[in-house]
Amino acid sequence: GKYSSVKSTLDCQCKIASDWLFDSLCGYLTSLSFSVKYIMASVNDVLTLFFQHPGHTSFGMSVFNLSNAIMGSGILGLSYAMANTGIVLFTILLVGVAILSLYSVHLLLLTAKEGGSLIYEKLGERAFGWPGKMAAFGSIIMQNIGAMSSYLFIVKYELPEVIRTILRLEENSGEWYLNGNYLVVFVSIGIILPLSLLKNLGYLGYTSGFSLSCMVFFLSVIIYKKSQLPCPLPFFYGHANLTVLGSHDTHQSTGVQYEPHPDEAEMCTPKYFVFNSQTAYTIPILAFAFVCHPEVLPIYSELRDRSRKKMQNVSNLSILAMLIMYMLSALFGYLTFYDFVEAELLHTFTKVYTFDTMLLLVRIAVLTAVTLTVPIVLFPIRSSINTLLFSGREFSWIRHLLIAAAILVFNNMLVIFVPTIRDIFGFIGSSAATMLIFIxxxxxxxxxxxxxxLRSPQKIMAGIFLIVGIFFMIGSLTLITLDWIHNPPGSNKGH
Known part of the structure; x- marks a missing residue:
């Protein structure tokens, strides 16, 4: 009886122990399950932040991305364009091109809705078959390759100047770290390629916002320097060397030697209408500056709670902001140097300042801005290649990486081996930019x-828009070709 009693007690205790162990194990597994779910949810949130899915990009980020796509290296040459057109004519042309670009985006969004696609090439295919698809593909590739090359050219020519200024070297000593060809490759591998590997454009809104803030700083310094520099400056008279701070006859705020001259009133008088051999290049330059159409549809596809009206507001705000920045930078750059402004505004400032800290910061800001813009411009090129060659296939990270690397390799070779790309930009502005904005x-x-x-006012206006684009492209290409015949590209100096 005692044995049975002890056995019964032990069985009861074992059962209690086993039930406690089982409950503890279940509780542990339940807690572990919740922990794993929490960790997976956190990882998913992080991945969503870094690799935004379509339809998750906010209105503000979309404005940053599109504004950054519009704003390019052309902002450095707008003062030169104003010097060759005059203030009034330049303003008319600038506002006109901005309005035409807005109307073009309006047509593109309407077409995307009716055509049932947010991919430029597919719209071309549905409209005109294979020729329409190839026209869209070729225009996007040409435009964006030109834009990327212009940004990388700035890296090639400005980054060595930044390093030289930091090291306070009077001249380029020829060291490898002052070689722009090496530096543009390092920047492409170390900064541009990693940013180009992001799956969607949404996260690049953060880099776009920072890039835009850099260009706002550039504009602020241009306005500030206008109030500090006297007119006329010594190099207006052909002086090779400027007197730096410390000389007896210098301007109080800048240290730049000031010499009176009988023609100084004419040198410092702004012109409102100018017509010369360079005036014909202004519209292609402005058209190139406002092209954002390859990026409109990808940004539209990733817009949160997207609608045509909302995307139109994104375009309106972006183009208006860039119009204001373009106008201010062109005006204050021109009113600082007048007819003596160079094709690249920062190079003109170099004639006045050698080791100026603020100018150094501006160079760094511009380099940062253009470097962070390259990945955004790369996205439509890769999208076009995927649409043309890999349509219908599942996403592949390997293909994603290889296409981005191939695009960067091609652009780096173009920047390294082509001595000047100014005439190529003129050609692209007259052909690809015109195709994307007008035709x-x-x-x-x-x-x-x-x-x-077909006979409605909307279609008639679109037809006129198309005809104007065709005439503009033919006229611009003819003028550029004639200029090449009389002034071969190999004879041009500069960047």
Whole structure:
């Protein structure tokens, strides 16, 4: 009886112990499960932040991305364009191109809705078959390759100057770290390629915002320097060397030697209308400066709670902001150097300042801005290649990486081996930019939007827009070709 009693007690205790152990194990596993779910949810949140899915990009980030796509290296040459057109004519042309660009985006968004696609090449294919697809593909590739090359050219020529200024070297000593060809490769591998590996454009809104803030700083310094520099400056008279701070006859705030001259009133008088051999290049330059159409549809596809009206507001705000920045930078750069402003504004400042800290910061800001813009410009090129060659295939990280690397290798070779790209930009501005702003959106709209009658005011206006674009492209290319015949590209100096 005692044995049975002890056995019964032990069985009861074992059962209690086993139940406690089982409950503890279940509780531990439940806690572990919740912990794993929490960790996975946190990882998913982080991945969502870094690799935004379509439809998750905010309105503000979309404005930053599109503004950054619009703003390019052309901002450095707008003062030169104003010097060759005059203040009034330049303003008319600048506002006109901005309005035409807005109208073009309006047509593109309407076409995307009716055509049922947010991919430029597919709209071309649905409108005109394979020729339309190739026209869109070729225009996007040409435009964005030109834009990327212009940014990398700035890295090639400005980064060595930044390093030389930091080291306070009077001349380029020829060291490898002052070689722009090496530096542009290092920047491409170390900064541009990692940013280009992001799957979607959404996260680049942060870099776009920082890039835009750099260009705002650039504009602020341009305005400030206008109030500090006297007019005329010594190099207006052809002086090779400027007297630095410490000389007896210097301007109080800058240390730049000031010499009176009988023609100084004419040198420091702004011109309102100018017509010369360079005036014909102004519209292609402005068209190149406002092209953002390859980026409009990718940004639209990732816009949160997207609608055509919301994306149109993104475009309106972005183009208006860039219009103001373009106008202010062109005006204050021109009013600082007048007819003596160079094609690249920062190089003109170098004639006045050698080791100026503020100018150094501006160079760094511009370099940062253009470097962070390259990945955004790369996205439509890769998208076009994927659409043309790998349509219908699943996403592949290896292909994603290889296409980005191949694009960067091609652009680096172009920047390293082509001595000057100024004439190429003129050609791209007259051809690819004109196709993307005028011809393709109007042609796609007329062909794909069936809800609007062919003889309606909307279609007639789009037809006029198309014809103007064709005449503009033919006229610009003719003028550029004639200029090449009389002044071969190999004879041009500069960058």
């Amino acid at each position: 393709l959106p109007a042609a796609f709209y007329i062909r794909l939007v069936k809800s609007v009658p």
